[in-house]
Each structure stands twice: as C-alpha cells, then as structure tokens.
Amino acid sequence: MIWTANGCFVTLAILFLWRVEEIAEACSCSPAHPQQAFCNSDVVIRAKVVGEQEVDVGNDIYGNPIKRIKYDIKQMKMFKGPANDIDAIYTAPTSAVCGVNLENNGKEYLITGKLETDGTMHITLCDFLEPWDALSDTQKKSLTQRYEMGCDCKITRCTSIPCVLNSPTECLWTDWLIEQKVNGRQAKHFACIKRSDDSCAWYRAAAPPKKEFMDIEDP
CATH class of the missing domain: 3.90.370.10 (Tissue inhibitor of metalloproteinase-1. Chain B, domain 1)
Known part of the structure; x- marks a missing residue:
C-alpha cells in the first residue's frame, strides 16, 4: 500500500509538471484596441506576403537552434516605422508560442509589430493583424x-x-x-x-x- 501511494504521488507530480510546461508555453495576451496597437508598435504597415520559409535565427542557452518563420512581404504603405521599407517579417513557428500564420495568396494585411535591434520586424499573435479589407x-x-x-x-x-x-x-x-x-x-x-x-x-x-x-x- 505504501509503494502504491508513493507511485500515485509521483505520477501526479509528473502530470502537474507537464501541465505547468503547457501553460508556460501557451500564448496568451489581452486584446488591444486598434489605437493601442498602433501606439504601442514600432512598425505599422500595409503589406502582402510573397514568400515563406523556415529559418534559423541563432541558438538558445542550451545551444539548440531557434526556428522562425520568415515571411517575405511586399510593403504597400508604411504608417509608422523606420525610414527604410520592410521586406520581411519574422514570427515563431507555432501559435503555441505566439506564432502568426499569414496567407500567401495576394491578401493584403494591416500588420503591427516590433523592430529588433538588428532592424528586423517581428510579429506575434498579441500584435494587431487584420486583413486590409476587413478594416472599417x-x-x-x-x-x-x-x-x-x-x-x-x-x-x-x-x-x-x-x-x-x-x-x-x-x-x-x-x-x-x-x-x-x-x-x-x-x-x-x-x-x-x-x-x-x-x-x-x-x-x-x-x-x-x-x-x-x-x-x-x-x-
């Protein structure tokens, strides 16, 4: 009986740790009014996707490669951002870690995001991204x-x-x-x-x- 009780305890502990990891990896963020998204973003552009590929952007603290999805884009208009046009945006590979899935079918989007120190634009599910035609x-x-x-x-x-x-x-x-x-x-x-x-x-x-x-x- 003592072994069984300990075994149950160990099993429950493992399940708890798995659940903690799932919660830690889940993507969650509070909704933002479009004005808030505009004001809080480094870059706000109207653009469409013209290419997509998975790329390595470095290594984590354990030496494992960090994967990102790189969307090659055609910028139609910049509403806020750097002097140079944005020709690519980066996002995480899955929605579980806030990655964004954009369609490469000619659809134009309003895209807000952050500008990294190397000049690249990065987006997450917490940014404001809408098909241009869906905007009022x-x-x-x-x-x-x-x-x-x-x-x-x-x-x-x-x-x-x-x-x-x-x-x-x-x-x-x-x-x-x-x-x-x-x-x-x-x-x-x-x-x-x-x-x-x-x-x-x-x-x-x-x-x-x-x-x-x-x-x-x-x-």
Missing part, C-alpha cells in the same frame, strides 16, 4: 493621423460592471461588455483623442477632430 473606413483613415493624436491617452478595457476610470486621460472601452466581441463599435469607428483641456474622449468620424467629441459614456 474609419480604422483605415485613423492610421494616418487620428490614432497618433491619441497616443497620450489610455484606453481602459471594461469586461464587467462596474467599470472604473482613474484619470480624465482614459477612455472606457466597452465593446466586450456590450457586444461580447473585441472588434465592436468602438474598435471599428472610434478613436480616443486628447482634448484642449488635456482630458481624453471618444471621437467618431473620418475627418480630423474639431469639437465634436462624445461624452465618455456614450459608446
């Missing part, structure tokens, strides 16, 4: 001016009532609470913009903001 007109036009105007504001996601704002520079993002989806009305049609008194509020429409600001509760 407001989202497309906000990429050239409005999102940048709101980078000093903070968008606070509300998932349950009560929702609390801690500063007048915050905008309350309620898409998940009201519509049960991240890409809802506020994400598609609104930007959080700083006003003349340094407070922030949601603004709708495609033209540059003037005085037509919403009350913060309206969305």
